[in-house]
Amino acid sequence: MIYEDNNRAQKDIDIKVFNQIPSEKSVILRSILENSLNSAIFILDENGYILEINRGVSKIFGYSIDDLKGKYFSILFTPNDKSDNLPEKELSNVLEAGASTDRNFIVHRSGKHIWAQGESVLLHKDGIKFIIKVINDLSREYELEQYKNKSIKDLKIFVYTASHDLKAPILNIEGLIDSLESALINNEDYSEILDLIKSSIGKFKTILNDLSETGKEQEKGEQDVYEGVSFQEIVDELLFAYNKQIESIDATITCDFVKAPIIHFSKKNLRSIIQNLLSNAIKFRSSQRKLQIKMSSDKTDEYIIFSIEDNGIGIKESDKKALFSMYNRLNENIEGSGVGLAIVSRIVDNNGGKVVIDSFEGKGSKFNIYIKDNPS
Template sequence: MYIRKNERNRVGIMQHDADVCDGISVLLMENDRDMCEQIEAALRASGYDVHAFRDADDGLKAAKAKYFPICILDLNTGGLNVLKSLKQMHPEMHVIVISSSCSTTKYDVINALNYGAFMYLENFNCEEIVVNVKKAASFYRMKKEKEEIAERYRSLVESMDAYVYLIDRDMRCVFANRKMLSIPGMKNNIIGMKFYEFFNTYSAEEMERNLRHVFKTGNALSYVTSSDEYGRWFLRTLSPVKDSEGNVIAVTVISRNITAFKEVEKELRRKNEELEWFSYTVSHDLRSPLVTIEGFVSLLRKDLERGDLARVYADLDIIEGGVRKLSAFLDDLLTLSRIGRVANPHEYVNFGEIVEDVLKLLDAKIKERGVDVIVADEFPVVHVDRVRIEEMLQNIIENSIKYMGEQKNPRIEIGYTDDEHEYVFFVRDNGIGIPADQVDKVFQMFYRLERRTEGTGAGLTIAKKIIEVHKGRIWIESEGEGKGCTVLFTLPKYDQNNEKKS
C-alpha cells in the first residue's frame, strides 16, 4: 500500500484549494477500498466533484452517461483496456494513470502514455495526486477558456455586418465568416485557397500589396477602395495576428461595404454645390429687380416734379415689371420649398391623362409657336401625386417651347419605354439643343441657357425635385447646339398592393 495513514492529516491543509478547482467533476476508478476512500476524501477536500467507482464496468457506464474532464485510473482496475475505452469515448479527457503494484513495467508506462494518458504516477501519495489533478484541471480550464474566447470571437465575427476573413503568410484563406461565403458566386471551399483565387481580380494587386505591408511592418492598415467592377466602395481594415513571440502569422481582413455612405457623401457634396449656386443666384436675381425698382423710383420722382406724365407711366410700367419678376422669383422659391413637404395623396392614374391635361393648359402657347406635338398612342398607369407630376411635365414642355429658337418646323414628341422595374418617359424636341458643357448645369437652381429668356430658370429644378420625391431619376440628352434635346425621367412601377417592384 503506497498511501500513508498520516495523509489523512493533510486533508485539512488542502481546503484552501477548494475555490481553485471550481467544482470540476473527477472520475475515480480505484478497486482498493481504502485507497479509493482516501483519494476521494483528498479531492473532495480540495473542492472537486468526485465520482468514485471500484468496478471498471461501473466506471465506464458513468463515463458514458456523463462527461468527466479528469479521470484517475488505477491500472489494477481494468488495466489499459479501460484507458483505451475512456479515450475512445472522450478523446479530450485528462486521464491520470496510477499504479500501486510492484509488477508494473516500463512497457505499461509507455503504453499508457501512447494510449493518451495525461500522466502516469507510481509510488504516489494523496498530495501528489491532488497536485497533478490541479495540473489537469488547469489544462482543462485553459482549453475551455480558449474555446469560449474562440466562440465569442466567432459569434462576434459572424454577427458583424462585414466580410471577415483570415489570410496566412502563404496568402491562403484560413477562415471566412458566413457573410463572406454568402457573396454571390463565392466558392464555399475557399478555406485553403490563395486569396487571389477567389478575390476580385479588379483589386487583387492592391490587396496583395497591403497584405505584404502588414506582414512586414506588423502594423494595422485601413484604406478605402472602389476597386470593384460594380462601382461599390469598401473600407478595409487589415490587422496583424501575432504569435507569442510577436511574429505576424496571419492578417485579419474586415471589409465593409460603404457604398451607401459614399453615395450620401456625394449627395451632400452636390447639395453644397447647389447651396453655393443658390446663394449666388438668389443674391444676384433678387438684387437685379430691386436695383431696377430703386432706380426707376428715383426717375419717377423727377418725372413727377416735371409733370411729364408720359415718362411717369413709362417708369411705372418698368417698376411693375420688376415687381412681377421679383414676385415670380419668390413664388418659385416657395414652390421649391414646398415640394416634399406639402404633398397631395398619391393616386393611380393613366399617364396619358396627365399628358392630355398639361397639353390643354399649354394649348395657347403651343399654337402661338406652331409646335407639332406627337403623343404616344398609349401610356401606363402610374401611382403619383397627380398635381405635382402635371406641374413637372408642364415645366418640361414649356422649356421645350421656350427654347425652339428659329426652328421653322418645331416639334415635340412625348412617349415612354417600359423598363424592368420602372417606366422611362421622355419629352423630345428639335429646338436649339444644349452645349455638351452645360448639360449637367440645366438642373441647377435658377440656371438659364440664355439670360434674356423669360422666366426665372427654376422650371427644371422644380421638375427634378418632384421626380426625386417620387423615387425617380431625371436627366437630359442632347447631341449639341441646334440638334434638339430629350428630357427623360423615370417613375417606379407599383403592384396592386401598392408595393414598389424591385
C-alpha cells in the first residue's frame, strides 16, 4: 500500500510538471491534444504510465481519460502481446533510441482488436522524461491484406484444380484424334481439319502447362520472367483458338498496337489477361447487334496500356464493385466460373498496375489495363 501511494505521488508530480511545460511548444502540443481526432495520442511517463490522451483516443479506441489516466499502457495490448512482454520492449526501445515505430494490435474498449501503427518520441523536462505516443488505425489496410491473401489462396486452388482436371479430358481427346487420324490416313479431305484440331489441342496443352507452372512458381515465391512480348502475337494465338466461335457469331475484331507494340512482361500473365478479357467480351455480347471488339495499346511515362472495347451488354452500376470478386458471376444465364476478372485483377495489382473500366448497361464496356513496363 505504501508502494501504491508513492507511485500515485510520482504520477501526480509527473502530471504537474507536464501541465507546467512553458513556451510555444506547450501551446502547440496542447492544441494537438485538443484538436487531433484522426490519430490517437498518448502522453506517458518514462515508466509507461498514461498521463494524458487526446480526443482521438476516444474516437478510435473508445477510451475516456478516466479509463486510462494513471494506468500502465499495457492496458492497450492483447494478452498474447503482454505475455511476450511487448509493452516493455517498446518502452525500452524508445528510452534507448529516443524514438521508435511499431505495429501491433490495440485492444478497443469493447474488446475488439484493431491493427495499428504507433510512433513514440522521448521528451525531457526538468529531469523528468515524457513519451509522446501517436497511434493510427490500420484496420482497413489489415482487412485488405487479409482479403488479398485469401484471394491468392483461392486462385492457387483454382489453378491447381483447373490444370489437373482439364489435362485428363485433353489427353483423351488427343488419343481419339490419333485413332481417327489412323482410320483416315489415306483420306486427304480430312487431313487439314485434323491438322487444325491437333494444333488447337497443342495450344490448349501449352496454356494448361503455363497455368500449372504459374501456380507452382507462385507457391515457391519465384519471380515471373519478364521478356519483350508482342501484343499482336498473343492476340493472334488467342484469335486462332477462338476462331470457330468468332466465325459462328460473325464477330468483327480489330487491333491497333502501333503506339505500343511490345511490352516487357510475363508472357503467360499477359496471355491470361487478354484471354480472360476477350472471352468475357464474347460471352457477354448483345443479342441485339453484331459483336464488335476493338483492341489497342498506348503508353504513358509510367504505364503501357492495353485496351479492349466491345459493344456488348455492358455492366450494371450496382455490379461494378463486385466485378473482381472471386467466383462472382454477374449473369447466371451465361456460363463461366466467375474467376476470370479476379485473375486479371490479381495479376495487374501484383505488378503495380491498375484496371480502369468504362461501361454502361446496354451499350458495352471498355477495359483499360495499366501495366508497368519492365525492360530490365
